[in-house]
Amino acid sequence: MALAIARKQRRAGVREAAREEILQAAWKLARDKGPAALTLRDLAKAVDLRAPSLYSYFPSKHAIYDAMFAEGNRRIWQYVRQQPAEPDARQQIKVWMRAFVRFCCNDPALYQLLFQRSIPGFEPSRQSMELANQALEWGRAALVDAGVHDPAASDMLTAITSGLISQQTANNPGGDRWIRLCDDAVRMFFDHFDRRQGGSKHDPDD
Amino acid sequence: MALAIARKQRRAGVREAAREEILQAAWKLARDKGPAALTLRDLAKAVDLRAPSLYSYFPSKHAIYDAMFAEGNRRIWQYVRQQPAEPDARQQIKVWMRAFVRFCCNDPALYQLLFQRSIPGFEPSRQSMELANQALEWGRAALVDAGVHDPAASDMLTAITSGLISQQTANNPGGDRWIRLCDDAVRMFFDHFDRRQGGSKHDPDD
DNA sequence: GTCTATATTTGGATAGAC
DNA sequence: GTCTATCCAAATATAGAC
Secondary structure (H helix, E strand, O other): OOHHHHHHHHHHHHHHHHHHHEEEEEEEEHHOOOOOOOOOOOOHOOOOOOOHHHHHHHOHHHHHHHHHHHHHHHHHHHHHHOOOOOOOOHHHHHHHHHHHHHHHOHHHHHHHHHEEEEOOOOOOHHHHHHHHHHHHHHHHHHHOOOOOOOOOHHHHHHHHHHHHHHHHHHHHOOOOOOOOHHHHHHHHHHHHHHHHHOOOOOOOOO | OHHHHHHHHHHHHHHHHHHHHHHEEEEHHHHHHOOHHHHHHHHHHHHHOHHHHHHHOOOOOHHHHHHHHHHHHHHHHHHHHHOOOOOOHHHHHHHHHHHHHHHHOHHHHHHHHHHHOOOOOOOOOOOEEEEEEHHHHHHHHHHHHOOOOOOHHHHHHHHHHHHHHHHHHHHOOOOOOOHHHHHHHHHHHHHHHHHOOOOOOOOOOO
């Protein structure tokens, strides 16, 4: 019995590895031509299969997008969270935002798929969406930690962040014309909400 | 001779009117399903023609997108410029930005086509692009008028603007969760660049 | 200028042999 | 699980009659 189970698990592991390989190839194609231009034929060719064989691993093309969405979320938030810890809450946010912006600008395909809903007809599944929501919630909590209590503040910060990224990728791809405004933008943001709250907190520069 | 020319012009006018009607129908479809989902069949049906007949008016689908791009630019900037004139340069910018954001949020399809490059393979022609560039230049000049000389400022302002719009349309379509942050964002922006320049100018509230 | 008919291409997805 | 063969649908674009 134990042996049979072990064999099953090994098989499951192999299958999982194959799915993973397909996903990585899908990301590579998405980066080359945009996530919307992904086709099953191209994807199959990239992993040395025929298109119908992909259906052994994913039930549909949308399921592939959904898996990409989930995997992309895991990847970006892992990257952000592994940034060095900062004693100061605002400095921490600055570091996180810098990492987030950099990551997205280096991988516009990921930004489009995860945050711009650029695939016609694709909606992430509940499960996958939850990953994204957790991250947002975590960001809101960080702001409260940093002494910003205005509920509109987190909306303002997500707007600034997405604005920097979309301008950067649309109008200066590969450059840093908007990326380099990132720190300044965070300063601007904190100064503003400090003034509105009356009580100004620190925000020491790097 | 004069008569022949007049006839030619009348004909040209009819043709122009038909092109205009096609364009309006194209915008209607783009608003319904997104600009990327526009098809010649649907478009033809909307103006009571068969698909091939559209080629009498536009040489290709991309030409239709290009005409939409140009027409959309004319439309949005006309709307912005027809806003009430304000004696104060900053108040003027606030009014313009409010109008711009409102216009884009009411017509996300326009925003996508003009500013998000969401159509795979479509690049606006030189001619059409010039319209867009003039508008940007005009915005930069307005900032100088308002006493903001930092060249990075206009990039920051476009980032804030596009961030508000994209968050609004992506995460709260039909609502005003980000739209209502618009005035506050402009204040934040001016305060920030005032401080950096040392010399603080006015910015009276409405 | 408009039509019918059609070429051409390109996708996603399925059937069934192996 | 993988393949070949195929289906089916959708889309741009062209040819040629009227």
